[in-house]
Amino acid sequence: MPATPDAEPLFGRVALLGAGLIGSSLAWAIRARGLAAHVSAYSRREETRRTIAELGFADSLHDNPGDAVAGADLVIFCAPVGANAALAEAITGQLSPGAIVTDVGSVKQAVIRDIGPFLPDGVHFVPGHPIAGTENSGPEAGFADLFEQRWCILTPPPGTPEAATEKLTAFWQGLGSTIEVMDAAHHDKVLAITSHLPHLIAYTIVGTATDLEESERAEVVKFSAGGFRDFTRIAGSDPVMWRDVFLHNRESVLEMLQRFSEDLTALQRAIRWGEGETLEGLFRRTREIRAGVVDAHQAGSFDPREPERSGTAGPVQDKADHPAE
Ligand SMILES: NC(=O)c1ccc[n+]([C@@H]2O[C@H](COP(=O)([O-])OP(=O)(O)OC[C@H]3O[C@@H](n4cnc5c(N)ncnc54)[C@H](O)[C@@H]3O)[C@@H](O)[C@H]2O)c1
Numbered sequence: 001m002p003a004t005p006d007a008e009p010l011f012g013r014v015a016l017l018g019a020g021l022i023g024s025s026l027a028w029a030i031r032a033r034g035l036a037a038h039v040s041a042y043s044r045r046e047e048t049r050r051t052i053a054e055l056g057f058a059d060s061l062h063d064n065p066g067d068a069v070a071g072a073d074l075v076i077f078c079a080p081v082g083a084n085a086a087l088a089e090a091i092t093g094q095l096s097p098g099a100i101v102t103d104v105g106s107v108k109q110a111v112i113r114d115i116g117p118f119l120p121d122g123v124h125f126v127p128g129h130p131i132a133g134t135e136n137s138g139p140e141a142g143f144a145d146l147f148e149q150r151w152c153i154l155t156p157p158p159g160t161p162e163a164a165t166e167k168l169t170a171f172w173q174g175l176g177s178t179i180e181v182m183d184a185a186h187h188d189k190v191l192a193i194t195s196h197l198p199h200l201i202a203y204t205i206v207g208t209a210t211d212l213e214e215s216e217r218a219e220v221v222k223f224s225a226g227g228f229r230d231f232t233r234i235a236g237s238d239p240v241m242w243r244d245v246f247l248h249n250r251e252s253v254l255e256m257l258q259r260f261s262e263d264l265t266a267l268q269r270a271i272r273w274g275e276g277e278t279l280e281g282l283f284r285r286t287r288e289i290r291a292g293v294v295d296a297h298q299a300g301s302f303d304p305r306e307p308e309r310s311g312t313a314g315p316v317q318d319k320a321d322h323p324a325e
């Protein structure tokens, strides 16, 4: 539920460390819903800072992470997870007592390992992960309703004061999300299969098809219709962000990849030996799962990733959805 404009904001100053898709969406959403009096943003590159200034979603812009967090009562790490340790080290002396530190990273155990040791006593760490995104990246890609009717998972380490988790819960609810609190290790396993492996498969299949195109002059991209095009959308996701996800959730991804490879081998056998029942049985099961996913979304979720099927075009669309353009 959006905050009313004259209500007291939940936070005085929110600092964003990195302002790409997620950071800029947070800034727009915080402003639209009146959740903070001031949004400060840190960005490394001058060119990106210029873009952010033109877009106008930050109240103050900084070329130094320490300056961005000074005086903030909420600090949100929004860079690729591989950048966290260096950023945490850079801000440690500037954090205000009582501040809440959180993040939006797609992995959680590595984030706790990399940021936790740099936080002084009296600063509360509540890692988070919005299950919301698109294949686009950078400050121009953000939009205010990205987090609406989406899950946000919080993974507070043992000993985190309840009040800090509650305040961050109120923040994400204010952005329109629904909260689930879970253990970081459990998060990393679940997301390995629901998000990380699908991205790995998409990157692989698009790479394989492109190699084939080069070696056999097969017209893969030209004739790519529904299925392959859907994969290219996911495979168009940010290379640095996803490099870091795989390097920082290694164990869980490798475990899920092992299971996936075994299942794939079973399908390979079924095709080789003409076992139609095996194939059809699996495809019927997965079709039911898809129907369940669609029902869940139709029960009230705006999904910017499926503009064609849901008929509700999101503000950021992939060119691949409009091949004639
Ligand atoms: N894209 C998604 O769908 C999605 C969804 C949920 C969570 N996340 C997580 O959100 C975080 C940000 O992802 P995004 O999609 O906004 O990426 P993005 O590429 O759009 O933005 C990342 C920002 O971080 C900056 N940055 C990159 N390397 C840096 C470094 N070493 N030091 C400081 N700044 C650096 C970039 O300049 C950019 O402004 C990641 O940790 C990602 O795992 C992404």
Ligand SMILES: O=C(O)C(=O)C[C@]1(C(=O)O)C=C[C@@H](O)C=C1
Binding pocket: 105, 106, 130, 131, 132, 133, 134, 135, 194, 195, 196, 234, 305
């Ligand atoms: O919608 C997409 O394009 C996404 O890939 C978003 C997605 C996902 O896998 O669902 C990607 C990474 C995240 O950490 C959370 C969400």
